[in-house]
Structures are given as structure tokens and as C-alpha cells.
Amino acid sequence: MDRIYYRDKIQEQLNDKQYYRELNDNMEKKTKRNINKLISKFPHCTTEKEVDYLTKFEVKTSNFYGLPKIHKSKEVETAVQQQNCAYIEINSPKDLKFRPIVAGPQCPTHRLSHFIDLILKPLCQYVPSFIRDNFDFLNHLPAEVKEDAILVSFDVTSLYTNIPHKLGLDAVKFWLESYRHIIDQRFSNNFLLEGLKIILDNNTFFFDGKYYLQISGTAMGTKVAPTYATLVMGFLEDKMYQQVESEFDTAFKVNKSSKRPNTQSRNPSPENFQQNNDEWKVVNNRGRGRGGRRGRGRGRIDNPNRGGRGWGITKHGGNSRGRGRGFKFAPVPYSNVPELKADINNFSRRLRLKEEFGNKKDHDKSLVRNKSTYTPRPGKDDYLDTYIETITKFPVRTRKCKQNLTRNEQDALKSLKDDDSIIIKEADKGGAIIIMDTDFYKEKVLEQLNDEEYYKQITNNPDKATKKRLKKLIKDYDQCLTEKEIAYLCDFDPKESNFYGLPKVHKSAQIQNTVRDQNNIYVETFRPADLKLRPIIAGPESLTQRLSHFIDLVIKHLCPSIPSYIKDDMEFLNHIPAIVPEETLLTSFDVTSLYTNIPHDLGLTAVKYWIEEKRDEIDSRFETNFILEATKIVLEENTFYFDGNKYRQIKGTAMGTKVAPTYANLVMGYLEQQMYNQNICPIR
Incomplete structure (x- = not known):
């Protein structure tokens, strides 16, 4: 203004x-x-x-x-x-x-x-x-x-x-x-x-x-x-x-x-x-007033050793301040002097890097790279040298902070953490905290992993074969990559992926009935037979995760070209016309277990279709065959551990790999285009 x-x-x-x-x-x-x-x-x-x-x-x-x-x-x-x-x-x-x-x-x-x-x-x-x-x-x-x-x-x-x-x-x-x-x-x-x-x-x-x-x-x-x-x-x-005398039968009155x-x-x-x-x-034990301030409850964290619970949480007397805070609540950490010193050194290094490279343009076209460990030497700026010397040599003392959990709450959390008989997970949607018996949880996970259409248990370790495929890809298409990108894709210490499941409580009729019957924020039910889990493969340092991240950076620019692609809520509101005719029908489509139900051939065909349609959106140095072969490696080398056994996902893509959302968007966009081209659906 x-x-x-x-x-x-x-x-x-x-x-x-x-x-x-x-x-x-x-x-x-x-x-x-x-x-x-x-x-x-x-x-x-x-x-x-x-x-x-x-x-x-x-x-x-x-x-x-x-x-x-x-x-x-x-x-x-x-x-x-x-x-x-x-x-x-x-x-x-x-x-x-x-x-x-x-x-x-x-x-x-x-x-x-x-x-x-x-x-x-x-x-x-x-x-x-x-x-x-x-x-x-x-x-x-x-x-x-x-x-x-x-x-x-x-x-x-x-x-x-x-x-x-x-x-x-x-x-x-x-x-x-x-x-x-x-x-x-x-x-x-x-x-x-x-x-x-x-x-x-x-x-x-x-x-x-x-x-x-x-x-x-x-x-x-x-x-x-x-x-x-x-x-x-x-x-x-x-x-x-x-x-x-009000005739409003309101939710509030x-x-x-x-x-x-x-x-x-x-x-x-x-x-x-x-x-x-x-x-x-x-x-209402989560907060009071409009500021979201945490409140005090009148219950206690359930005794994890109590028998007879198949699934859920129940309400009891006592103190439960810590119980309703959710997974985003963070207890005050204890003072960590080595970590604090490391943070000071990192801060000092960033200052020296800013001093040396602050006004220089980076002409490197690499999309990804390993973190540099280079630290410029002192001597260029006396004021900066004095400042860094002061903060690095300043005595670091431990400081006792006021804890935001009582001793009883800390003991209760430690008891829950050490209890191998239960599993605590966040609900797939809604943010609820779910406590399950470990045996019941394993049983529900194995229900999915034993489905041979999607997963296969393997006895040998395929890591060597995966590394070999990755190196061959880089060798065949080395002209597509910079030296830093090659180092990023190859030079790291890989770790095994792990499988876990998030309970889909919103799709369990048994749980929904229990919620209505008990009419409480904490409900308990015994081993709901219709409970499904959303499969998540957590592998932030798996062999294919960096390749997945790299391919995602290359092809995610294709998504805005999909007519039905919506980036966020605000974009959805911008797509809707200011005035909607009264007879308008707003519709949406949902796919059951989308990520795991995409056949590899269909997925690769969809990616190829969008690359050829919108080739100008992709950096010219990345050949189409390189992108497709790299995506194929990510899909086919998706292995993970669960309960001491190793598995391979043989259909679909893993929910947890970086490229998965982009891949799924391109597949759905491709299917929509085919549907419209064949006049299967008249809705536009």
C-alpha cells in the first residue's frame, strides 16, 4: 500500500x-x-x-x-x-x-x-x-x-x-x-x-x-x-x-x-x-482457548502391562497430561554439550563459506551432490576471525531446563517405549494414536506381505546385483550426468529399508462402531478383523533412494502438464469457477491402494508418454531411455526387511520412495488421457 x-x-x-x-x-x-x-x-x-x-x-x-x-x-x-x-x-x-x-x-x-x-x-x-x-x-x-x-x-x-x-x-x-x-x-x-x-x-x-x-x-x-x-x-x-425459548437444536446448546x-x-x-x-x-485434554495451549487432563497413561487389550486406548483415573499431546509433542531435551559444540562449529563454517563464496555465482548444473566438507581457512577478515574465535572458545556449560513432563509421565513413556508387547503407531488419517498388541500388528502386516501378487520373500541378499545395475546405468549414460551427480548416486553408505504399516482406522467398520458405542476420545476394541494397514517402506539410505530422489527432480516438472493436477488447496480453489451453476455435479475419483496397484509396465508407459508429450519440460541432457531405465531399477529393486525376513515388492511402487508421488500422478494423468481419447467418459 x-x-x-x-x-x-x-x-x-x-x-x-x-x-x-x-x-x-x-x-x-x-x-x-x-x-x-x-x-x-x-x-x-x-x-x-x-x-x-x-x-x-x-x-x-x-x-x-x-x-x-x-x-x-x-x-x-x-x-x-x-x-x-x-x-x-x-x-x-x-x-x-x-x-x-x-x-x-x-x-x-x-x-x-x-x-x-x-x-x-x-x-x-x-x-x-x-x-x-x-x-x-x-x-x-x-x-x-x-x-x-x-x-x-x-x-x-x-x-x-x-x-x-x-x-x-x-x-x-x-x-x-x-x-x-x-x-x-x-x-x-x-x-x-x-x-x-x-x-x-x-x-x-x-x-x-x-x-x-x-x-x-x-x-x-x-x-x-x-x-x-x-x-x-x-x-x-x-x-x-x-x-x-430456543427452537434451535444446535450442537452447542x-x-x-x-x-x-x-x-x-x-x-x-x-x-x-x-x-x-x-x-x-x-x-479436551489437548488444549484450552484459542491459542492451542496445552491443558491438564484427569486420567493416566494406560498401563501397558495390563492384559486383555487387543487394540486401542482406554480411560482411567490419575494424571494424563502427557497422554493427549500427540506425536508432534516434544519433551524438553537434556543438555548435550558435544552437540552444541558441533552446532557452533557448523555455524562458524557457514560464516566462512559465506565470506568466500557469498558474491560468486554457482555455474554448476548438477541437480544433486554430496555435502561438501570444505572449510575455508581464516585470515581474510580479522573481524570475522575474532568473532569465530570468541564463540568457539567460549566455555559451554550445561543448563538445567524446566521439563515439560512430570517424573511420572517420563517413567510412563519409558515404560511404554521398553514394552515389547505393544506397538504404538499414528493412524493413517486423523492423527489419532493407536496402541496395538505386537502379535496382532505382526499378524496384520504379514497378511499383506504374504500376498504373492505384491510381495515375495527372498532368501539371498540382492544388494550386490542392485549395485551392479546402478553402476551399469551410470556407465551407459555417463554423458547425462555430471561428476557430482555420479558421486551422489554412488558414493554413500547404504542401509536396509524397513517395512511398517499405519492403521486405516477410518476404513474399519468395527472401529467406527466402537467409537460410536463408547462415545469417548479414548476407545478400546479387541483385535478388529477388518483393520487394514497402509504399507510404508522406510529407506532413507537404501540403495535406490538417491536414484529415486534424482529421477523425481528430473520428471516432477511434468506434473503441472496433467489437466487434473492440483498442487494444493489454494490451487483447487483457483480452479473452481467463481460462480457454479446450480445443476453442477462435483465429482472425484479414488483408487484403492494406488501405489501398490500400478503394474510396472503401465507405470513406465505413462512416464514415457508424458516425457514425449512434454519433452521441453525435461533438461535436454537427460535421455528418455536413461529416465525409464532408472525408474525401472527403482521399481524392481525395492527390497526391505520385516521381522527378520527380507522381501521384494514385485508390483507397484513403494510408499516411501521419493519418486512415488510424481510417478503415481503421471500414471493417473495418463489413464485419464486414454479415457478421454477413447470417449469412455464424457465428463470433461
Whole structure:
């Protein structure tokens, strides 16, 4: 945007006296006095460390900026439709509005806002319409929706800035009094409300050389804002439902499958609360609020030694903070001095390489190459030499970090890791964690490997023959490759591939029935007979993996030439016309076990077809026969280990080899072209 235009649009908002007021000076000293008075007035509500956190830090003034709401500008939308291009140009749209953001990570009230947010955030779970994330939304929807059902949602224009302070404080007070038992007893209601009032009344910021005060609503940028807005909306909904007998059988208000506490009972009995609260903690143990912050659960990791489990996870009492975090959760690692020193040396080497080669162009046309170990010598730049000498000789000490797992959780994870009687895998889709008996898992894998149409057990080691084929390919087509590419394909230490399977829980009717019956986030079922596994061959250093990677780099440029090829979600949306006729039928096709069901002859024919059709997309130094023979080696030399036995895949391609996605795309594109050419399918 033009700087002057941007400044004028922001000033347009700040001149609205309903929301903002210009100040002669900032209010930072006054705000700090108010925070100190609050702490002195309620001395029993904060510990010494909390007082230090709230008061002892370097204060910096907040800044104001705006994010353009282009989705709400008719002028911008019209320009997008008319220009129909990835880059749109428009001259100063008059109807463009900005989302106001007050950025103040070190402002006087920011730490108080963070502190109050941590205390109030658990109240959000008792707001009937509170949705943590997309998955939580899907869990609220009933399994079956009536055909005439109408799904509705409500939106509030500029919610954060349109909440009057009195309404906001009344809403927070309402939820505090309704669910006082979940707030730490040392935090009195008056302390929380007065602390919140200080945050709302002292929202000052700086823009274009002037100080301003926000006099209505809360700042989008302060930590407590999302929790505050959620509680206000929940308060208004509660009042609305009390005054109007709703006929909306919504997932949020009357969802019979929901496990949230009963919000109609403001003072639930201890028995009722314990039951409801326990269910809520288990269902929502992944996080709280809108930031995805991890929450605390009330269960424990299942005892892996407990007998009688064929498959799944069950819920029990105890502490389960670590259980619902998923495979992406990373425990804090212990200090590793050798690794830290190696990182410092690598960083120093990169600095020297940048010094020596930073301004030089690389004319090497190699697509791949082995990592260089060359390190330039010092002596060219005294400042750089001094800096590198300082960081490499600086004493490295171990630092004890605060762990994000308790001792019990660490012991439980170690117990699971050391337990050979179970296998833990991620579900093929959905991200669920699956625990299976090892015997059951092996049985399901061998079901696939014993299918002689796809796999063959071998007794001899074919590695020598594979190396021989690879060297012959390079010798026959050495004119196609650079020296660095040849070194990359040949000079490395190969390792055996291994086979594993990911459970397709979404395609098991037995598991789906169990999920509906048990109606819990943790379900248990005994050896589901209809469970299938997605076969994965993990061989990042196998004999053919580098060749597979190289061929993938060569032929992947062919994929955009396939009419039905979609790179990602955004490209899919760009392919769909802006207006779709009412009678339009959107269809898609799925292939069962695509990768393993592609015959080698068909795959090679498809690759050859696209190379010949789009030869200009491929570097001229790579002959068609070289690409086809290399692809054939990758397909035919796909060997791996499972449970001490060696196998060869004799049909299809391995899900795990680099070229597989490109290969499958070219095959499907080829079949589509043949179908259209033969008029088998009239749909275009």
C-alpha cells in the first residue's frame, strides 16, 4: 500500500471518538501506580514471584497498526474478478477497512493481562458455544444430520472494540460466580475484576507521533482479549436463551452427545460436577482457548502391562497430561554439550563459506551432490576471525531446563517405549494414536506381505546385483550426468529399508462402531478383523533412494502438464469457477491402494508418454531411455526387511520412495488421457 493512504485509513479509525481519544502524553506512570495499588490492596492474591513478574520489567509503549480486510471490500473483490490474476493492482480502495491491532508485548498492562488470562481461561470450557478448534467443532456435530437441518452461525461486527467495559466486567463476574470452584481460591473475584478493569481502562498506544487511549472495547493484541470476548459472548447467549425459548437444536446448546458440563446448573452437586468435569477433562485434554495451549487432563497413561487389550486406548483415573499431546509433542531435551559444540562449529563454517563464496555465482548444473566438507581457512577478515574465535572458545556449560513432563509421565513413556508387547503407531488419517498388541500388528502386516501378487520373500541378499545395475546405468549414460551427480548416486553408505504399516482406522467398520458405542476420545476394541494397514517402506539410505530422489527432480516438472493436477488447496480453489451453476455435479475419483496397484509396465508407459508429450519440460541432457531405465531399477529393486525376513515388492511402487508421488500422478494423468481419447467418459 501507499504509505500516505495507509496512514489516512488508520487515522480515519483513530478519529472515531466513540472508540479512541488522543492524549497529550502517555499514561504509563499512572498505569504502573494503578497496578501497584492493586497488588497492595490484595496482598494475599499474589506470590512474591508473581509480584516481581507483574512489576519488575522494562516498559515499552504499544504501537498501533491495521490489517486490511480485503475480503470485505467490494472494490477489491471487483478488481480481483476483473483482473483474474495472481497479483492485483487497485488504486486506493475507498471501502477498505482495517482490523485494529495494538501491539504491546512490553506495555505496562501486558503482563497483568497475561496473568489474568491464565486465571480466567478455564472458564471458557463452560460456555456452551465455546469451540476450541476445528476438530472440537466436528466433535460437537451429531453423527447424522437431518436432511432439512439448517446450520447457522452468528458474527459480531468488530467484536473486540464493541464490548462496553461495564458489559464485559458483568460477563466475567457472572462466570466467576457461576463456576467459582474452578478458580484458585487465592484469587478473589474483586482482585480479578479490578485487574481486568485496569487492563481495559489503560489501553494506550502510539501512532504517527501521537498517543491514544482506547475508551471502548478491548485491544486486539492483549493476552486476555480472546478469553474476555468468549466470556462476553457466552454471557449474552445465556441471557438470550433465558428470555427466548430456543427452537434451535444446535450442537452447542442441546447436543446430547456433548460431554461438556451442564451449564444450566450453576451450582452443580459435587457428584454431578465430578462426573461432568471428569468427562470434559478427558475429551479436551489437548488444549484450552484459542491459542492451542496445552491443558491438564484427569486420567493416566494406560498401563501397558495390563492384559486383555487387543487394540486401542482406554480411560482411567490419575494424571494424563502427557497422554493427549500427540506425536508432534516434544519433551524438553537434556543438555548435550558435544552437540552444541558441533552446532557452533557448523555455524562458524557457514560464516566462512559465506565470506568466500557469498558474491560468486554457482555455474554448476548438477541437480544433486554430496555435502561438501570444505572449510575455508581464516585470515581474510580479522573481524570475522575474532568473532569465530570468541564463540568457539567460549566455555559451554550445561543448563538445567524446566521439563515439560512430570517424573511420572517420563517413567510412563519409558515404560511404554521398553514394552515389547505393544506397538504404538499414528493412524493413517486423523492423527489419532493407536496402541496395538505386537502379535496382532505382526499378524496384520504379514497378511499383506504374504500376498504373492505384491510381495515375495527372498532368501539371498540382492544388494550386490542392485549395485551392479546402478553402476551399469551410470556407465551407459555417463554423458547425462555430471561428476557430482555420479558421486551422489554412488558414493554413500547404504542401509536396509524397513517395512511398517499405519492403521486405516477410518476404513474399519468395527472401529467406527466402537467409537460410536463408547462415545469417548479414548476407545478400546479387541483385535478388529477388518483393520487394514497402509504399507510404508522406510529407506532413507537404501540403495535406490538417491536414484529415486534424482529421477523425481528430473520428471516432477511434468506434473503441472496433467489437466487434473492440483498442487494444493489454494490451487483447487483457483480452479473452481467463481460462480457454479446450480445443476453442477462435483465429482472425484479414488483408487484403492494406488501405489501398490500400478503394474510396472503401465507405470513406465505413462512416464514415457508424458516425457514425449512434454519433452521441453525435461533438461535436454537427460535421455528418455536413461529416465525409464532408472525408474525401472527403482521399481524392481525395492527390497526391505520385516521381522527378520527380507522381501521384494514385485508390483507397484513403494510408499516411501521419493519418486512415488510424481510417478503415481503421471500414471493417473495418463489413464485419464486414454479415457478421454477413447470417449469412455464424457465428463470433461
